[in-house]
Amino acid sequence: MLVVAVLTGAWLLGLLPGVDTTGTRRTVPSPGVEASDGPLGTPLTPTAGGTFAFAQLQDDGVAPVAYDPCRPVHYAVRPDNAPYGGDQLIADAVAQISAVTGLRFVADGPTDEAADEQRAPFQPDRYGDRWAPVLVTWSTVAEQPDFVADVAGQAGSLAVSLGDGPDVYVTGAVELDAAQFADILSRPGGQAVARAIVLHEFAHLVGLDHVDDPTQLMYPTTSDVLGFAAGDLTGLSRLGSGACVPAL
Numbered sequence: 001m002l003v004v005a006v007l008t009g010a011w012l013l014g015l016l017p018g019v020d021t022t023g024t025r026r027t028v029p030s031p032g033v034e035a036s037d038g039p040l041g042t043p044l045t046p047t048a049g050g051t052f053a054f055a056q057l058q059d060d061g062v063a064p065v066a067y068d069p070c071r072p073v074h075y076a077v078r079p080d081n082a083p084y085g086g087d088q089l090i091a092d093a094v095a096q097i098s099a100v101t102g103l104r105f106v107a108d109g110p111t112d113e114a115a116d117e118q119r120a121p122f123q124p125d126r127y128g129d130r131w132a133p134v135l136v137t138w139s140t141v142a143e144q145p146d147f148v149a150d151v152a153g154q155a156g157s158l159a160v161s162l163g164d165g166p167d168v169y170v171t172g173a174v175e176l177d178a179a180q181f182a183d184i185l186s187r188p189g190g191q192a193v194a195r196a197i198v199l200h201e202f203a204h205l206v207g208l209d210h211v212d213d214p215t216q217l218m219y220p221t222t223s224d225v226l227g228f229a230a231g232d233l234t235g236l237s238r239l240g241s242g243a244c245v246p247a248l
Ligand SMILES: [Zn+2]
Pocket: 007, 008, 009, 010, 200, 204, 210, 219, 220
């Protein structure tokens, strides 16, 4: 039984109305960086049953907004304030998300960029001519006032589109509460709880929303569920089957 119920919020970075590539100063990277002709991996076959919800839907109201499976999802970690073993928590979550969605992740190593809800998705001076990598931070309460409460983390991604094309996630952020993780990890059984929370946040990152079903990992508070259940897996599998959009 868990002592503290830890809320974990989804964090939508918003939706750009479209991408303007005609200006004199580029506000987006060159199109198709690292895009392959086909998906880089294969999602797991969905299991039956369970509930899931997507953070954002396409205009058809059915298909989820997802990352482009034909190119890798880069991520960079700001190591400041990380708890002992924090890197491994992130690596384990990324490996699991990748195995279920088929999305290929690439670790870009450390960054000194801080979390910012107005974060620019294209930062050529820092990251070069490509969409900025997903930013993972261990934030303090001073940096993220939401962490004063029981919130242990938040995550979300930014979708862009070209005209009538599908919305596609191009970057995102995972913000983890440094102090709360240090506390959780110090408790008996805390390692498994910490792993579950990071996994939950990375599921938000790739496009899952909360469900009102305590048997799923995407239930908004921590429970006895410490890994993906049937609904989580089905939703993640769908999120690994998004459109390839090399024009972005
Ligand atoms: Zn959550």
